[in-house]
Amino acid sequence: MTQMPDAPFDTRAHYLALTARRRLYGGILMAVFVLLMVSGFLLADGRNAGGFWDGLPHILDFPADVVRDTIPRLNLLPGYLVKYFPALVETVNIAAVSTLLGTLGAMVLSLLATRGLARWPRLIPVFRRLMDLLRAVPEIVVALVLIFVLGGGPVPAMIAIALHTAGALGKLFSEVNENADLKPVEGLHSVGATWLQRMWLGVVPQVSPNYLSYALMRFEINIRASAILGFVGAGGIGYELRNTMSWGQGKFDEAAAIFILLFLTIVVFDQLSGHVRHMMITSRSKGH
Amino acid sequence: MADAALYASADRLFTRKKLLSFGLPALVLAYLVYVFFAFDLPGLAERARMDNAQTLLSDTWSYKTHVTRDNRSGGIDIAIEGERKGAYAEGTSPDWVTPEGEATRVDLGEGQHILLLPENGFVWDVPGYGLIEGRLDGRSLVTNLPETGLPEWISASSSRVQITRPEARVALTRAKTEVFRYFPGWELFFFTLDSPYHGHGLTEILFGDQIDPARGNLAGAWHDFWQNGMWRHADVAWALFETLLMAFLGTMGAAIVALPLAFLSARNFAPLGALRFATRRVFDFLRGVDGLIWTIVLSRAFGPGPLTGALAMLITDTGSFGKLFSEALENVDGRQIEGVASTGAKPLQRYRFGVIPQVMPVLISQVLYFLESNTRSATIIGAITGGGIGLLLTQAMITQKDWEEVTYYILLVVLMVMAMDSLSGWLRRKLIRGS
Incomplete structure (x- = not known):
């Protein structure tokens, strides 16, 4: 067999062929995606009690009802806002406590699950799976089971959200921990500090700004979660909302008050935590 | 003199640190004490139904x-x-x-x-x-x-x-x-008593003699298992699929709606300042009116079902995606767009080849994160609107006796969410590194 001389490599043709192939793949992917979206929509539409196109004109019916009930009795609204304020405080409390407890749990779990920092390096996979598990269980599942055992009220929601928070933040925290500088830890180790002291004095000061930022973000999410859990019976503003909703037409003015409270709370805490996070970032980039 | 000032500043620093390291835990502790009484934890012991807990626990495994x-x-x-x-x-x-x-x-x-x-x-x-x-x-x-x-x-x-x-x-x-x-154990998980395959093992069904003369072993056993009247495997599988469908439609729909809107609200692309401001407020509004409220509003219009849940997620996430996408768009490198423009590209082509490739990795990773977390939300929204596995879960819980079914559903939900978690992680690595 004689060696053929290499044909001159046609860069242009090769590039065009590559592009064409890439376009083809992209096109196929796009077509599959569109197909999935359309068929999924049709399927969901078919399984729904009311169809999409029938319901579309009625989408504003409920807000219109609420407004119609509220406008003639606008003078009652401040009274309702005051009436439901304690329930709102309960919802925010549930979110705050569960964020607090969840953050503490996440700190411990994440330190135990980070290579180089873990107290028991062999158990790292165990703690990782534990965090995955906590993250995967939807809050509503834990809350409903606990409502059955503990009765309605804020405690089941608090426990449920705290567990989920510990898992969700634990994952984020352990990513932060992995970037922590190990030198302070080694220094503390050399002077005989215990594991707890090494973590508290060597790692936590480095990572606490990131922790705080993530915890604030989680707090926002948890306010929404605690409102939703209230709706299935765990107290707070969600519970009141369901009660006012079930009174039916003509009484939606109280529901309107709750909508306003919930909306304002979410927006206020959203802005607040965004502001604090922004401040932390700028103060650090200035060279703290 | 300089020394004195230095000492004073060090002292101030120490006082601040001391205040922080003692004041903060004290504050947290005080708050927890307040909550302890606000949530009536002392009264909880009375309200707790330990007999319920016992039924629940024994029912899950027997x-x-x-x-x-x-x-x-x-x-x-x-x-x-x-x-x-x-x-x-x-x-x-x-x-x-x-x-x-x-x-x-x-x-x-x-x-x-x-x-x-x-x-x-x-x-x-x-x-x-x-x-x-x-x-x-x-x-x-x-x-x-x-x-x-x-x-x-x-x-x-x-x-x-x-x-x-x-x-x-x-x-x-x-x-x-x-x-x-x-x-x-869980009773009749595979076959109910009226099935001829009840009491037969897997090897017997696969390799043994024909059990039901009318049907082949494998087809018959699969049919009886799938149509099991007690565990309703077919319905459960469908409900899981419905939950995934809700999450998929909601997330992808939101991404499709949010992308063009994000261009309107990004500082470097917005054609009009007023339009940008308005779009931003729309995003804030969509996010601020919580998913719960959207679910309630939409279920009045569309009735219970998976479509309602998907649309509720779509609306809420449009707000979140809009904000995230517009931030990503504000961070794009202008030089690449100029380069594309210098070849005579029209505006749409400039976006397609100058902007989209830059923001795609951020977009994809955000969408995949949301897809994963929406699988969980779809369970919760399903419980409220009545669709998917969330509905089955609440139904089984309301009976207060089918705790083995509740356990089964919880197990399935957890497995589903974990599977979505790894799938989205895998896709993220694949798509971002690949493209």
Whole structure:
């Protein structure tokens, strides 16, 4: 067999062929995606009690009802806002406590699950799976089971959200921990500090700004979660909302008050935590 | 002099640090004490229903079979969990229930048994306590139990006698005598009693003789398993799919709607300042009105079902995606767009080849994160609007007795979310590194 001389490599043709192939793949992917979206929509539409196109004109019916009930009795609204304020405080409390407890749990779990920092390096996979598990269980599942055992009220929601928070933040925290500088830890180790002291004095000061930022973000999410859990019976503003909703037409003015409270709370805490996070970032980039 | 100032500043720093390291925990502690009373934790112990917890725990890993002797007809009914779907057909019985003369013998294992007597009575020799007899005498129930000093697992009155032991429970009323016997495991998970495949192992079905003459083993067994009336595997699988569908439609729909809107609200692309401001406020509004409220509003228009859940997620996430995408768009490198523009590209082409490739990795990773977390949200929204596995879960919980089904659903939800988590992580790595 004689060696053929290499044909001159046609860069242009090769590039065009590559592009064409890439376009083809992209096109196929796009077509599959569109197909999935359309068929999924049709399927969901078919399984729904009311169809999409029938319901579309009625989408504003409920807000219109609420407004119609509220406008003639606008003078009652401040009274309702005051009436439901304690329930709102309960919802925010549930979110705050569960964020607090969840953050503490996440700190411990994440330190135990980070290579180089873990107290028991062999158990790292165990703690990782534990965090995955906590993250995967939807809050509503834990809350409903606990409502059955503990009765309605804020405690089941608090426990449920705290567990989920510990898992969700634990994952984020352990990513932060992995970037922590190990030198302070080694220094503390050399002077005989215990594991707890090494973590508290060597790692936590480095990572606490990131922790705080993530915890604030989680707090926002948890306010929404605690409102939703209230709706299935765990107290707070969600519970009141369901009660006012079930009174039916003509009484939606109280529901309107709750909508306003919930909306304002979410927006206020959203802005607040965004502001604090922004401040932390700028103060650090200035060279703290 | 300079030293003094330095000392003073160091002192101030120390005071601040001291305040922070003692003040912050004190504040947290004070808050927790306040919550302790605000949530009425001392009263919780009273409200907690430990018996509920016990039912729940034992039900998750065991089931009971009811053996009932009806006093009017005198017949014996045997049903798993007391459900019609789990009833033994007339004339059949498990091997631990045997007729013994006029009476019926219910074997409890380990040498124990309960005799159901023909005249609506029972005899049970409880180890460590003695022989207990109870029967209907005229209109009232009589037993050989003493009037006082009964252990707490026995309750006896003239209308109802009940003995609750870990291995079994017997209850005698005027109308019937009922024995519950407990077994570990989930009852009839694969086949119900009316299926010919009940009681056959996997190897027997795969390689053994044909069990049902009308059907092939594999097809018949699959059909009976899939259509299992008690566990409803087909419905559960469909519900899981519906939940995933909701998450998929909601997330992808939101991404499609949010992308063009994000261009309007990004500082470097917005054609008009006022339009940018308006779009931003729309995003804030969509996010601020929580998913819960959107779900309620939409379920009034579209009725319960997966579409409502998907649309509620779509609307909420449009707000979140809009914000995230516009931030990503504000961070794009202008030079690449200029480069594309210098070749004479029209605006749409500039976006397609100058902007989209830059923001795609951020977009994809955000969308995949949301897809994963929306799988969980879809379970919750499903519980509110009535669709998917969330609905099945709440339905099973409302009955307050099918805890084994609740456990099964929870297990499936957790597995589904974990699978979505790894799938989205895998896709993220694949797509971002690949493109």
